[in-house]
Amino acid sequence: MKRRTLLTGAAALGVVAPLARPHAATPVKVRWWYHFDDPTASPAGLVQAFEKAHPGIKIEAEGIPWGGGSDYDTRLYTAIIAGNAPDTAMVKFQNQPRLMEMQALVPLDKWISAWAGKSDISDDLWRLTRAPDGKMYYLPLQYVVLYLYVRQDWFAKKNLPLPTNFENFLSGAEATTGDGHWGFGMRGGPGGHDHWGSLVLGNGAKLEKGGLITPKALAANRWFIDLYRVHHVFPPSAPNDGFVQTIANMKAGRTAMTIHHIGSANEMVKALGDAITAVPVPRGADGKGWTDFGDGSNAIFAQSKNQEAAWEWLAYLSSGEANVIFNKLSGQVTVTKSGGAHWDAEPKRFLDATVESLPLAHVLPPTPQTADFTRTVWPQTTQKALLGQVSPDDMMRTFEKLFYGD
Amino acid sequence: MKRLRLFLGTELPVLAILAFGLGPWLWMMLTSVRPTLELTHSPISIIPGSFTLVHYITLLRRTSFLYNLRDSLVVASGAVVLGLLLSLPAAYAFSRFRFPGRHVLRIQFLVVNMFPVVLLVLPLFILMRQLGLLDTYYALIMGHATFTLPFAIWLMTGYMDGLPTELDESAMVDGATRLQLLRLVILPLAAPGVVAVGLYLFIASWNEYLFALMLAGRHVRTVTVALQMFIGENTINWGLLTAGGTLVALPVVFLFLFAQKRLVSGLTGGAVKG
Amino acid sequence: MKRAALTPWLFLAPALIATCLLVLGPVLETLWLSLHDVVLFRPQVRPFVGLANYVTALHDHTFWDGLGRSFVWVGAAVGLQFALGLTAALLLNRQFWWRPVARALVVIPWALPSVIIGLVWTWMLDFNLGIINQVGVDLGLLSGPVPWLAQPSTAMAAVILAITWQGFPFFCVTLLAGLQAIPREHYEAAAIDGAGAVRSFRYVTLPGLMPVMSTALLLRMIWVANSLDLLLVMTGGGPGTSTETLPLYAFLTAWSGANYGYGSALAVLLTLLLLAVVIFYAVRSGK
Numbered sequence: 003m004k005r006r007t008l009l010t011g012a013a014a015l016g017v018v019a020p021l022a023r024p025h026a027a028t029p030v031k032v033r034w035w036y037h038f039d040d041p042t043a044s045p046a047g048l049v050q051a052f053e054k055a056h057p058g059i060k061i062e063a064e065g066i067p068w069g070g071g072s073d074y075d076t077r078l079y080t081a082i083i084a085g086n087a088p089d090t091a092m093v094k095f096q097n098q099p100r101l102m103e104m105q106a107l108v109p110l111d112k113w114i115s116a117w118a119g120k121s122d123i124s125d126d127l128w129r130l131t132r133a134p135d136g137k138m139y140y141l142p143l144q145y146v147v148l149y150l151y152v153r154q155d156w157f158a159k160k161n162l163p164l165p166t167n168f169e170n171f172l173s174g175a176e177a178t179t180g181d182g183h184w185g186f187g188m189r190g191g192p193g194g195h196d197h198w199g200s201l202v203l204g205n206g207a208k209l210e211k212g213g214l215i216t217p218k219a220l221a222a223n224r225w226f227i228d229l230y231r232v233h234h235v236f237p238p239s240a241p242n243d244g245f246v247q248t249i250a251n252m253k254a255g256r257t258a259m260t261i262h263h264i265g266s267a268n269e270m271v272k273a274l275g276d277a278i279t280a281v282p283v284p285r286g287a288d289g290k291g292w293t294d295f296g297d298g299s300n301a302i303f304a305q306s307k308n309q310e311a312a313w314e315w316l317a318y319l320s321s322g323e324a325n326v327i328f329n330k331l332s333g334q335v336t337v338t339k340s341g342g343a344h345w346d347a348e349p350k351r352f353l354d355a356t357v358e359s360l361p362l363a364h365v366l367p368p369t370p371q372t373a374d375f376t377r378t379v380w381p382q383t384t385q386k387a388l389l390g391q392v393s394p395d396d397m398m399r400t401f402e403k404l405f406y407g408d
Numbered sequence: 409m410k411r412l413r414l415f416l417g418t419e420l421p422v423l424a425i426l427a428f429g430l431g432p433w434l435w436m437m438l439t440s441v442r443p444t445l446e447l448t449h450s451p452i453s454i455i456p457g458s459f460t461l462v463h464y465i466t467l468l469r470r471t472s473f474l475y476n477l478r479d480s481l482v483v484a485s486g487a488v489v490l491g492l493l494l495s496l497p498a499a500y501a502f503s504r505f506r507f508p509g510r511h512v513l514r515i516q517f518l519v520v521n522m523f524p525v526v527l528l529v530l531p532l533f534i535l536m537r538q539l540g541l542l543d544t545y546y547a548l549i550m551g552h553a554t555f556t557l558p559f560a561i562w563l564m565t566g567y568m569d570g571l572p573t574e575l576d577e578s579a580m581v582d583g584a585t586r587l588q589l590l591r592l593v594i595l596p597l598a599a600p601g602v603v604a605v606g607l608y609l610f611i612a613s614w615n616e617y618l619f620a621l622m623l624a625g626r627h628v629r630t631v632t633v634a635l636q637m638f639i640g641e642n643t644i645n646w647g648l649l650t651a652g653g654t655l656v657a658l659p660v661v662f663l664f665l666f667a668q669k670r671l672v673s674g675l676t677g678g679a680v681k682g
Numbered sequence: 683m684k685r686a687a688l689t690p691w692l693f694l695a696p697a698l699i700a701t702c703l704l705v706l707g708p709v710l711e712t713l714w715l716s717l718h719d720v721v722l723f724r725p726q727v728r729p730f731v732g733l734a735n736y737v738t739a740l741h742d743h744t745f746w747d748g749l750g751r752s753f754v755w756v757g758a759a760v761g762l763q764f765a766l767g768l769t770a771a772l773l774l775n776r777q778f779w780w781r782p783v784a785r786a787l788v789v790i791p792w793a794l795p796s797v798i799i800g801l802v803w804t805w806m807l808d809f810n811l812g813i814i815n816q817v818g819v820d821l822g823l824l825s826g827p828v829p830w831l832a833q834p835s836t837a838m839a840a841v842i843l844a845i846t847w848q849g850f851p852f853f854c855v856t857l858l859a860g861l862q863a864i865p866r867e868h869y870e871a872a873a874i875d876g877a878g879a880v881r882s883f884r885y886v887t888l889p890g891l892m893p894v895m896s897t898a899l900l901l902r903m904i905w906v907a908n909s910l911d912l913l914l915v916m917t918g919g920g921p922g923t924s925t926e927t928l929p930l931y932a933f934l935t936a937w938s939g940a941n942y943g944y945g946s947a948l949a950v951l952l953t954l955l956l957l958a959v960v961i962f963y964a965v966r967s968g969k
Contacts, residue, residue, distance in 0.1 A: 039640025041648060042470040064626045067636035073621060076937055080622060083725055084534045086542065100723035100940065190832070192918055239809030239829035241921040242837070246644050247808060253448040256810045265642040273448060333642065370723060370940065377938040378919075386922035389834065418776045422784050425770050432847065433790050435813060436802050451816055494697040501693035511964055513694070515957075518900075520705040522956040523712065524908050524929045527936060527949045531708035554704045559901050561697060563856065566897035570863040570890065586689060601894075604859035607789070608852070615795045617911070632795045644801070653798040660793035664855075665786035671859060 029060045030311040034300075035078070035091035037068045039265065043331040052318050059311045064088070070192060072377065082106045082303065089306035090316060093140060095297045098133060099370045107139040108302045113313045114138055119321035122338045126360060130295055134368050140299035141316050143325070144334040146263035147359040148196055148283065148294045149352075151270065153178070153258045155277040164281050165259070168205055168225070171284040175235040178258035185235035187248040187260035190388060194244075195380040196294035197261050199364075200283040201226045204292035207398070209367050214402040220395050227387050227394040241385040252278075263296055265333045267352040280355035282362060295363035298334060371404050379404050433657060440464070440650035447646050463647035464655075473652060476634035479545075480614060481659065483630060486549035487613035488606050491560045494553070495605065499564030500590050504576060514565070521558035528554065529622050536623055543624045551619040556612045560605050567601025568594065599670045607667065611660060631656050712946045720943035722936070728943070735947035745948065748928040749955075752907060754838065755927050759906045762846040764899060767853020772887075774854065775861045785858070792851035800915025803844040807831055831917055834924035841916050841925055845906065853898060860894030861887070900963050904956055928952050 036045060049061045067073050075097060081087045082104060093101070101107050114120055127142045152164050156178050165171040175185025189197050203209060205226075207219030230236045237243070237251065249266055251257045253273040261283060270278050285291035300316045302309050318324050326341040335356060336342055345353055366372045379400065387397040439447065440463055442456045449457075467473050501507075502514055532551060533542075541547040571594065579593050595602070617632040625633065635656070638649040716735055718728045739745045774785050791799070806813050807830040818824035830840040864887065872882040910930045913919060919926035919934065926934075929952060936945025 037641065039643045039645075041637045041640075041645060042466060062626070065637060066625070067621060067633055068639065068641045069621075069636055070639075071641070072938065073636065077622060077625075079722060080530055080533050083530065083722075084537050086533075086537055103723045104725065191920065237809055237829070239832040242829070242832040242917060245642060247810070249643075250448050250808075251810050254450040254811055256450060263642075269643070273445060374939045378934050381918065381920060382923055382926075385920045389921055391834075391922050414778060418773055419778055421769070422773050422778075425766070425773070426784060426787055428847070429788050429791050429851065432799075432802050432806060433794070435806060436798075448811065450811055452811060452813060454813070494700055497693040498697035501690040505690035505693075507687065507690045510690075513698075515960055515964055517697075517701065518904065518960050519953065519957055520701060520709050522904055522908065522953040522960075523705075523709050524910075524932055524949045524952065526910075526929075526933045527712050527946055528705070528708045531711045532704070535704075535707065550700075550704055553700060554708075557697060557701060559905075562897050562901055563894075566894040567859065567863065569893040570860065572865075586693075600859035600862040604856050607855055611789075611792055614793065617795060617797060632797070635795060636797060639797075639801075649798070649801065653794060653802070656795065656798070657790045657793040660789060661786050664789050665782060668782060668785050671785075671862065 029058050030308045031060050031062055032090065032308055032312050032315050033062045033064065033088035034312075034315060035064050035066050035088045037066055037074060037092060038331055039068075039333050040331070045328070045331060048319070048324060048327060051324070052315060055318075056311075056314055059314060061315055070377075075373070079104075082305070085305060087303040087305045089308050089312040090300055090302045092143065093299055093301045095131075095140070095299075095365050095368065096372045096376060098139060099368050100373065101301070102133065102135075102139065103370060106303055106305070108304050108306070108309055109137040109139055110141055110302065110313070110316075111138050113317070114141070117317055119317060119338070122322065122340055123320070124337075124339060126363075127337055130297070130363070130365060131299060140297075140301050141320050142297070142337040143300050143316075143320055144298040144329050144332050145337055146265055146296035146334050147356050147363045148200065148261050148263050148296065149280045149355040149359050150200075150283050151252055151260050151262060151278060151280050153255075153274070153277055154279045156258050164279070165284050166281070168201075168284050168286065171259075172229070172233065172235075175229070175259065176233055179233075179235045182256065184237045184251075184257050185259060186229065187243070187251045187257035188230065188236040188240040189243055189245060189248045189261075190236075190241040190381065190385055191244040192377055192381045194384070195366075195376050196296075198226065198380070198384060199292050199294055199366075200261055201229075203364070204283060204290070204362070205286045209364075209405070211406040212402070214398045214405070215395075220398055223398050224394045227397075230388050231390065241388045261293075264335060264348055264352045264356050267348040271349060280352050282355060282359040285362070291362040292364050293359050293362045295365050296334070297365065298332070367405060369405065375401070375404055433654070436650045437654045439646060440654050442647075444647050463651040467648050467651045467655075471634070471637075471648065472629065473631070473634055473655075476629050476631045477655075477659070479628050480630040480632075482545050483548045483552070483620075483628070484610045484613040486545060487552045487556060488609045490549055490553055491556050491609040492602065492606060494557055495560035495564050496595070496602075497590065498561045499568055500594060502561070502565045503568035504573070514562075517558040517561055521555060525555055525618060529618055532619070533622055543627050545628055547623040548613075548616075548620060548628065548630070551623050552613040552616055556609050559612075560609055563605050563608065564598075564601060567598050567604070571597050603667050603670045607660075607664060610663065614656075614660060713950060715943055716946035716950050718943045720941075720946070722940035722942045731943070735944050736951070738944065739947055739951055744923065744926070744931055745928070745951075747923065748926055748931040751838070751925065752927040752929070752952075755842065756903055756907045758839075758842045759845045759849065760899065760903050762842070763849040763902065763906075764853050766846065766850040768857055768895075770850065770854040771857035771861060774858055788854055789851045791847050792849070792855075794848070796848070796909075796911035797915055799844060799848050800912045803840070803847075803912075804831065804916050807840055832921055834921055837917050837921060838925050841913055844916065845909070845912050848912070849902065849906070852902065856894060856898045857891060860891045860898075863894075864890035896963070896967065900960065903959065907952070907956060 045063050049063055052061060066077055078091060123142055131138060131140050131142050133139050150165060157164055157174060160177050162174050162177055163170055165174050179185040202222045205222035207214050207222050213219060230240060248260045249262060252260050253270060283291055283293045302312045306312055319328055320337060322338055322340050325336045325338050329336045330347050336345060383397050383400045386392045387394050438456060441459050443458060443460050446457055536542050536547045575593055576589060579589050615632060620630040620633050635649060635652050638645045717730060717732060719731045720728045770788060774781060809815060809827050809829040815827035819827060830836045868886045869882055872886050908929050910933055913925055913927060913930050917925045919930050932945045932948035935948060936942045
């Protein structure tokens, strides 16, 4: 095998390059990458409070553009490959398999087991965060669970129950469709796999070998495609709609339902007031359902020379009051039990819907293919099926092949 | 009558082109002075129901947009200077000399430019790290040169090819050196070309996002990266985005408003007949 | 004699050194990677596979489809930008009192970052809340709102409209500068020969503009062929793959699919295709 190549050369460089970091007396610098939805939100207050309590550590916080996820990832992967990774950064589950394969992560178990804040984070979150090899590489920081937004005023006017299962979801969607209105604002662009997941994975399909092509799974997916092609309860623009369009349509009163999370609750209420509420996504006949667990964690990178100091910072961000402040900046929900007890950032009915949805919350399989699935394979294939270019069954076979091979 | 002909034949078509060219920008400007809630009103009112400057105030007071504008100005100006310094002599050589390998060399400049930039960014990142230039103005100025330089050289050569060679010859007869010739004869004549190429270099750097994202970020952050920060994972801040988008075009407009004085014929009848 | 032969190289040296340092290295590196099976998240294991990535590409439907769409994309976008830019340049070369302002304002679309352009056009073309559908329906031009970006028949045209808008000022400014190099006497001589507006355009303007025009066309073609940010923002290649051009496919393969070796091979193939066009141009203009 040829050795003088770019990537290995760069990895070697990380070792050889002189370290410009001064020793001893000067405080230890911790580089941390983050992303917030609100460009005016700054973690400076948290950094200040932390540095005051830890005089030996200086935090260099850098906001990275999210860019649909791909900008953030591209920047992170490039930095890791070039040996220039930050000490720690905000990360998502779907990247964990790739980061593990790159041997870029440090297990956090030894610190977590000795950490006082451990019991303040619910066991559910620890379970969801654990890597397939049994270790903990991510420290939970924030979360959301996707739920169903419903125009309760329209449903009340037509005397319809708020959706609980797939039958009354469809009848509700059909009854609220017409005259420039649509029953469900479907996200067909990149990232819309979470809508599809609730309507197909919650209705009989399973993310396991063979689980996407069982008769039940194929029937669920046909039902999903029919929502658009037969019942016309999605807006015609659904194949290209992203979260911007689905949320804007909901706020504008053009759709009766859509799936999103508590991060948009305040803007919804500003636009629609009491007319809007949220319920857990529909459940199948077996009482089970599927909704996406929207995660946000911190990880420490193996390249870091300051892992101890980085851990101090992460532990601070995930504990008690600091985590509450952090999540008010990021617009998501605190991971601590103590902070959740007095959570008041959004109207209560949206937090209730979030908590009620937790038992349905799932994550996509922890495999390297997942990032490609959400970003490219899911939108391309689903759009083709919605447009009738491929059959719903072939759509499921494509997914099965991507995740589990032939 | 003559006035009417000018209006119908020139001014009216210009107005039509400007309507197309400015329409989306004006729509963005109208969006930037609407209260956020009005953005999702349906049907849309073309004239805002109420007028607000809150997005501009937030943009300038609560984000780092002004510093980002400064960084963009430094980087784009640097890119213009570097680009012109390198492309003027190169274009002169291509335009006025016939030497072996000229064609191959000229094409070589374009070949390296045909590569999708997205695949060059990783090697370039490693190079800039080796040079210790990551997150500096130099990294971006040099990074932008990678894709602007070939264009600048070709475009400049195109303009110089259009200039008659009689002037060179008479200057050479008068005993001028090649460098004097370039500076005193060609440069003034090629002024419109220099303005066009300079504007090209400026705008290409001004609008560049990928390198600005990858090669800088903390100490140097350009407006393109700053604008991208307004697009979150779950929300787009339309108010800030459209306010920033409206403002970001203005420096280029002013620049061109002044630079175009040089965009007049450098050729006078006497000079050519000379 | 020897000194004279050296002169052009001295003028070229700065640009050549800069190019070798900044671009040639990375390009060769990518070329080398395209001969390996490089998976982005497995930097340690990267077997040499020779031309296997290229063979795969030639048998890959998506590659050929992407190539076809790239032809449509480049042809339509460059053609429209050029037509509009040339018209604007000719008009803005005439005398009228507010010409300086008009010239400055016309560069606005070019002066905006692509991401802004993509988002603003997406918003204007929106099915439910877009101004284009609303005005179109109000004026009776459309029988109902059209999901421009969500149907294969209109998505490509919609993105081409946006890139035409973005790119026509480039032609306008470069051609406007080119028009200055045409000596006034040539027009006067043509007028004396009794040539009208059309004939003087055909026999004076066009030949005088030719060096700049053909260079600008060539450069723009390369730029448009490689550009993918508007596509990425407005459709992401969709709906389905109906707007997935070749560079977009290479980009998605290399980064989202993490198949960096194959993505590099696709990029090299695109470069070779463009190179063929450039050589054709150089041979024609070099005779």
